[in-house]
Amino acid sequence: MAVTIRDVAKQLHVSITTVSRALDGYDDVAEATRARVIRASREMGYVPSRAARELRRKRAEAIGFILPTSQPRFADPFFAEFIAGLGDEAATRHFDLLVSSAPPNHVTERTAYERWVQSRRVDGIVLTWMRRNDWRVRHLAKEHFPFVAFGHPRGAIEVPSIGVDGAAGMRSLVAHLVERGHQRIAFVAASPDLGFQAERYRGYRDGLAAANIALDESFTAEGDLTRTGGYQAGKRLLALPNRPTAIIGVNDLTAIGVMRAASEIGLRVGSELAVAGFDGIEDTAHTDPPLTTLNQPVYDIARQAVGMLLKIIEGEALSEPHVLLQPELIIRQSTAG
Amino acid sequence: MAVTIRDVAKQLHVSITTVSRALDGYDDVAEATRARVIRASREMGYVPSRAARELRRKRAEAIGFILPTSQPRFADPFFAEFIAGLGDEAATRHFDLLVSSAPPNHVTERTAYERWVQSRRVDGIVLTWMRRNDWRVRHLAKEHFPFVAFGHPRGAIEVPSIGVDGAAGMRSLVAHLVERGHQRIAFVAASPDLGFQAERYRGYRDGLAAANIALDESFTAEGDLTRTGGYQAGKRLLALPNRPTAIIGVNDLTAIGVMRAASEIGLRVGSELAVAGFDGIEDTAHTDPPLTTLNQPVYDIARQAVGMLLKIIEGEALSEPHVLLQPELIIRQSTAG
């Protein structure tokens, strides 16, 4: 079996208490003793058992994240980056990251969250893709379970969150398009239940209003955040009698789908149709033509989210419970015409 | 505090033993008692503490996966799908998935693996992006720690693995290109240290040999598995005096980068230059033109890998320690000309 604290203590002829305290950096242990303990531990390959420590400390030293897998074949590059950020920040703080997945609002989602909460498998949870009247928020708040949200859920409950100003981003994007001479600007949306959809859409409408352009309801189509959804919505919009000259996707994948719809009917993106997205995923730099987008620093956001979560877990007050970052408008050839 | 097994026992006026056994499905407990226990547990919201159970059982009921984050801004869609597969299969088997990340062969990678192994934080580990003479394999084998590899490492040590036949895939791809009249076929490779690179490159060469085409060393360029790497390598290849008429990327991202390099110099992909990749990520269906690729069922592979790993953890023998799947050649317009 693995070497335990008792083995180290026996070897050194000290008590297990001493070993424990020496290793955890308490200051009431003689430096000489500490040095001996540390050396012996390393030599003997002693690493404290996580399970025992958890049991005693009542802390899992882990945080959880549940992927909102909307699709059977799920592969949003956004989440690879997000998870890398979560994992890196957690690791530097000596926490582990548990990842699971569940389709949003599906029954299995509920069990997934409850399992972690009830069994204290994790000390806190990171939420993303916030929804209107999100049951996860209600549930976690009721259980007094630490969590932090990426995105700002609207609702009665106070939620520590970090988000990107989707409305402001969209306003600046619309302004950019108007400046390029566009008046007929369409929007491919996502489910209205999604918080960032509402926010970005609001920015789109406000942007139009600011330019004195009347909102044309037929210029809003709904996708599902995937390329395929964007493609289908794009086809519908481009089949309109008086079709738009610019189309904004609620996210980059959607916009990429729109580009394909355009090129399929021989429309040149950039000169004959402007297309733009939101997220700033790496793909956008490599589409043909490169895609204008609103970049959000996903990796850093993830790290910051973990930082906030750990503070909450430690019981510290957050100096800033609602961090709001500005997305960066990256203008590329897809809106160059 | 959370409700414990003792609370349930007290409530029901039975011993904690009875509660424990009733819940774990032992058959030496009266059905009536079991029913009462189960109902009371649910009503009281009792879920066994993972920490206590782990300590007692000496099992973490968790598996680990460490993302090979080669880039600062890391976002390979391959891994989002892979993680979703790992997480789903683990969850259905009542295991948790721990995710961390580390740059391949960096010192921190070693600590990341060792931490989990030493502290028994996880019961097994899934390995990917196998390398030549992989220290992880040596280390885990030496520690008798359960693991399974995605990809077939060549080496002295017997490694349970699931892989996709990259060589066969590349042979069929080359055959396809030759059939379309191509003779000058280039390859954008990855680090030769990577197992699948060696394998796919071998397939490329074998494919050329089968068609009696001499290998032109200048037709091999090295990328880094990213779109940018592919773009740069593509530019080099296309600047060659007698440039290739077809370029194969060792993975899809690389191929996507090559496409951009081509369109940048006004070469039409499909008619004037054939491009193909490997992986079958969703992007390939939405590039312009859509990209020919070798599809590997990443999600299912991940699930199967977990299945194999759990068998190893349970101490069962694997009926098939080396699963080899065939990639599926998906021919699209990028090689249509």
Added chain:
DNA sequence: TTGTAGGCGTTATCAA
């Protein structure tokens, strides 16, 4: 079929 009791490996309290 049920209950008693010991121990998994730590950390924390208290006394020395």
Added chain:
DNA sequence: TTGATAACGCCTACAA
């Protein structure tokens, strides 16, 4: 500055 000892919550021989 160190040590003995009691939990933490659960599982499992063994006894009843």
